[in-house]
Amino acid sequence: MRHCFYSGLSTAGFHRVHYTEWGETDNPRVLICAHGLTRCGRDFDTLAKSLQSHYRVICPDVAGRGESDWFANKSDYNYAQYMADMTALLARTNVDTVHWVGTSMGGIIGMLLASHAKTPITRMVINDVGAFIPKASLERISMYLGASPRFSDFESVVMAVRAVSPFGEMSDETWRELTIPLVKQLPDGSWQFRYDPGIGDAFKLGAIQDVDLSAVWDKVVCPVLITRGMDSDLLLKTTFDSMCRKSAVRGVEFANVGHAPMFQEASQIEAVRAFLLE
Numbered sequence: 076m077r078h079c080f081y082s083g084l085s086t087a088g089f090h091r092v093h094y095t096e097w098g099e100t101d102n103p104r105v106l107i108c109a110h111g112l113t114r115c116g117r118d119f120d121t122l123a124k125s126l127q128s129h130y131r132v133i134c135p136d137v138a139g140r141g142e143s144d145w146f147a148n149k150s151d152y153n154y155a156q157y158m159a160d161m162t163a164l165l166a167r168t169n170v171d172t173v174h175w176v177g178t179s180m181g182g183i184i185g186m187l188l189a190s191h192a193k194t195p196i197t198r199m200v201i202n203d204v205g206a207f208i209p210k211a212s213l214e215r216i217s218m219y220l221g222a223s224p225r226f227s228d229f230e231s232v233v234m235a236v237r238a239v240s241p242f243g244e245m246s247d248e249t250w251r252e253l254t255i256p257l258v259k260q261l262p263d264g265s266w267q268f269r270y271d272p273g274i275g276d277a278f279k280l281g282a283i284q285d286v287d288l289s290a291v292w293d294k295v296v297c298p299v300l301i302t303r304g305m306d307s308d309l310l311l312k313t314t315f316d317s318m319c320r321k322s323a324v325r326g327v328e329f330a331n332v333g334h335a336p337m338f339q340e341a342s343q344i345e346a347v348r349a350f351l352l353e
Contacts, residue, residue: 076120081167083138083160085151092160093142094135095120098127105173106130106351107164109181111335112278113220113270115141117256118178122338122347129352130174135164137180139271141256149273157184165195174351178202178335179309183288190294200300200347203307203335205314206292210285212309212334217283221275226266232258241306241333249339298323300350302343304332325350 077096082089095116106126108119116134123132136143137157146152161184165173175196177185182201189196219239226232233254245253258266303315305328319326327346329336336343 076123078142081163083156083163085138085146085148085156087147087151090138090144090146092135092138092144092164094133094164095123096134097123097132098130100131102131103170104130105168105170106132107161107173107175108132108134109161109175109177109184110134110137110140111179111181112216113140113257113268113274114178115256115269117141118253118337119176120252122176122344125344125348126351131168133164133168135161137184139274141269145271145273149271149276152271152274152277154184154187158187161188171195172197174198176200176202176347176351177204178337179204186288186291186295189297190291194297196297198298198351199295200302200350202302202338203304203310205301205310205318206287206289207311207314208286208288208309209311210283213283213286215308217275217279220278221272223267223272225261226258227264229254229258229260229266232266232268241304242335242337243304243329243332243340245337245339253337253339292318292321296323298350299325300347301326302336302346303328304334304336305330306333307335309334 079096080091080093083092110116110118115136119134126132139145139152172195175185182204185199188194189199233250236254237250259269260266301318303310315326338344
């Protein structure tokens, strides 16, 4: 694994975007893995390890998360800006086509990019997000988004992450590994999340309501695998079934998982590997 940075441009000037990279740097087969709303690129460490012999795997921290810079203007936390930053990353790969894995927000970014003419995305995994996002799930997310609590010890952070993350049954060690990149220790010994609380300001602008992305989804023509936690409240079963009826789209569901599958279990990893490498 290598840690890298590149520059993006927002309304307040340039900002640094961090990403981890796996596999051979000259491999023309590139896979971009984009994370969820308050997560970071390190969510994909396990998946990247399993695919690095086939791909150059790039896992960015979207601005405001992980080791990437925070925006001075909180209104820049929007999908137009995220697409601009990811377009800069795509140009940096120096290849014509890429594959994409996107969890939740990362799946929306992928759908938006893949919906445009001459998109470089030729195969995509959309993880637990779809063409319709219900208001109720967004309200649930808004309850914790934007908070900036401090924790006296690391185990308290892990417990807090587990409390709001219906990722399914995972070992204590896996929960710790998924939490470490999300937090930082302050000089007084306490712990705090790395993501910018200002993300919550942009998220809560206006009234929270259902989100209809069907017009975007209709323009996506590349082969797509949709992965869903069977207990997900964000990608509803009816939305999942409807999306899977589209040509070149298939789906897989994972039992005892909510929003969202984290690609830590062998069955989840194999579903993605089989689709990407076929």
